[in-house]
Amino acid sequence: MVPFLNKVASEIMNLDQKLSPLRKGLLEFLVLKIVSGTTVYVADILKRLAGTEFATQEGTLYPLLSKLRREGLVDYEWQESEAGPPRKYYRLTSAGQAQLAELDDYWARINKTISELGN
Amino acid sequence: MRQVITASLNGRAYQLEDDAYEVLKAYLGEAATALSGNPDKDEIVADLEQAIADKCDRYLNPHKTVVVRSELARIIEDMGPVDGATPTAAAGPAPTPGASAGAEARPAADGGAPKRLYQISEGAMLSGVCTGIAAYLAVDVVLVRVAFVALAFLTGGAAVLAYLVLMFIVPYASTSEEHAAARGLPFNARALVERAKQKAAEFANSADWHGSGRQWKKEWRRARAEWRHEWRRARAEWRGRHWAPTPPPPPPPPAPAPYAAHVVTGLLLAVLGVVLAVITIGWVLAIISLLTTGAIFGWWLPPGVPWWVGLIVLVVLFNVIAWPLKAARRAAYHPRGGYHGPWVAAWDGLLGLAILFALAWYGYHHVPQLRELFDHVTDAIERTGLMV
Numbered sequence: 001m002v003p004f005l006n007k008v009a010s011e012i013m014n015l016d017q018k019l020s021p022l023r024k025g026l027l028e029f030l031v032l033k034i035v036s037g038t039t040v041y042v043a044d045i046l047k048r049l050a051g052t053e054f055a056t057q058e059g060t061l062y063p064l065l066s067k068l069r070r071e072g073l074v075d076y077e078w079q080e081s082e083a084g085p086p087r088k089y090y091r092l093t094s095a096g097q098a099q100l101a102e103l104d105d106y107w108a109r110i111n112k113t114i115s116e117l118g119n
Numbered sequence: 120m121r122q123v124i125t126a127s128l129n130g131r132a133y134q135l136e137d138d139a140y141e142v143l144k145a146y147l148g149e150a151a152t153a154l155s156g157n158p159d160k161d162e163i164v165a166d167l168e169q170a171i172a173d174k175c176d177r178y179l180n181p182h183k184t185v186v187v188r189s190e191l192a193r194i195i196e197d198m199g200p201v202d203g204a205t206p207t208a209a210a211g212p213a214p215t216p217g218a219s220a221g222a223e224a225r226p227a228a229d230g231g232a233p234k235r236l237y238q239i240s241e242g243a244m245l246s247g248v249c250t251g252i253a254a255y256l257a258v259d260v261v262l263v264r265v266a267f268v269a270l271a272f273l274t275g276g277a278a279v280l281a282y283l284v285l286m287f288i289v290p291y292a293s294t295s296e297e298h299a300a301a302r303g304l305p306f307n308a309r310a311l312v313e314r315a316k317q318k319a320a321e322f323a324n325s326a327d328w329h330g331s332g333r334q335w336k337k338e339w340r341r342a343r344a345e346w347r348h349e350w351r352r353a354r355a356e357w358r359g360r361h362w363a364p365t366p367p368p369p370p371p372p373p374a375p376a377p378y379a380a381h382v383v384t385g386l387l388l389a390v391l392g393v394v395l396a397v398i399t400i401g402w403v404l405a406i407i408s409l410l411t412t413g414a415i416f417g418w419w420l421p422p423g424v425p426w427w428v429g430l431i432v433l434v435v436l437f438n439v440i441a442w443p444l445k446a447a448r449r450a451a452y453h454p455r456g457g458y459h460g461p462w463v464a465a466w467d468g469l470l471g472l473a474i475l476f477a478l479a480w481y482g483y484h485h486v487p488q489l490r491e492l493f494d495h496v497t498d499a500i501e502r503t504g505l506m507v
Binding site: 042043056057058059060062063064066069070084085088 | 129130131150154157158159162163166167169170173176197198199200201202203
């Protein structure tokens with residue numbers, strides 16, 4: 001009985017760890033989605049994600065944005081801010097828009113597959 | 120008073136207390152390690168610096184121009200570990216198992232944390248050699264001290280010489296990094312923040328007299344500064360009265376009561392200190408007598424009792440006697456602060472002493488063996504006095 005309970009407890013604890021790579025993989029998709037709306041500043045992205053399952057931090061977001069920029073999916077421009085130094089405002093490039101559309105499509109298909117398998 | 124270090128964050132100067140600066144340095148160092156090989160490393164580090172600077176601004180205002188460690192620890196926690204996933208590892212929209220959580224970006228330095236012998240002055244009795252060795256071996260400092268004293272006797276004083284040598288050779292741990300190395304703990308921002316958080320939590324649990332740790336620290340600093348100021352003023356006045364030919368400065372306005380209390384407490388503590396010293400000397404003599412002759416000042420241990428039991432009894436006895444005196448002395452370090460206040464602590468010490476004397480008196484009159492011991496001790500002291 002006790003080993004069984006231990007197993008259940010560790011499964012529950014492991015679930016969050018198991019889902020962590022999934023969340024991490026989806027983060028890129030979500031960031032592209034947020035950037036697609038308007039030009040945004042990093043604090044805006046963090047605010048939009050805070051409170052969701054995808055809440056993240058600067059330490060993760062800056063390297064991710066830098067990677068997306070290198071891949072030509074997003075770009076930034078400097079804008080003066082009312083207080084403090086100029087800030088980087090990110091926007092989606094046309095390549096980024098194309099990839100976001102693809103991702104949206106792909107996500108829809110995944111969802112469909114999951115719900116069909118469930119029934 | 121703390122030292123302030125000015126750091127440039129993405130081109131702007133920020134003032135940080137020295138230990139806050141170390142946290143920052145460790146975090147950015149870790150970030151650089153995690154991002155090594157990333158073609159945009161410099162740009163990302165600049166972005167991170169800017170984000171930290173923005174967060175620092177929230178803690179700063181015209182009346183507060185320095186960032187302290189607890190604030191910086193919160194900022195770093197807010198920033199989160201820097202994700203060092205290389206560009207190739209996370210290519211494609213699907214989550215690849217290779218590019219997982221930021222925890223994997225932990226630098227290799229974590230595995231073998233450097234461990235070095237340092238002297239640690241916090242809690243040191245003499246120089247900090249024993250505290251340093253205790254930290255290095257991760258054992259209680261009391262054990263190290265007892266071992267050292269035992270070794271000193273067994274080696275006929277060579278250990279004392281070794282102590283002196285170590286005192287001059289072994290460096291002092293002064294930075295947080297060195298303190299971590301002294302204990303062989305990993306030093307990086309995350310470990311530092313973890314330890315700081317743990318300490319803060321411990322403190323929040325233990326300190327109920329002023330709510331938060333920061334407030335307590337502030338209060339304590341204020342009390343200390345006030346006391347120091349009072350002491351300087353009183354000293355200046357006293358000097359003026361006794362030596363200076365110029366007229367003494369005007370008498371201090373109000374608040375003489377706490378000062379007088381401090382003086383009396385100080386005197387009391389000095390007396391207690393002398394008593395403690397006399398007892399300590401007696402104790403050391405007793406140990407020497409036990410180890411050299413097998414008897415304590417000519418008083419033989421009961422048959423069948425080995426010498427080391429006598430030694431343990433002596434150590435316990437000394438601690439029992441010294442405890443109230445030490446408690447009273449501790450009050451000197453907490454003028455007007457602390458949980459009880461100096462008066463309560465001092466009287467606590469005196470009361471302990473009174474109880475001790477009452478017990479000794481009772482023992483002298485009602486326990487023949489104890490009376491014998493007392494007589495032998497006084498005899499031995501007289502003899503030693505004659506010899507000198």
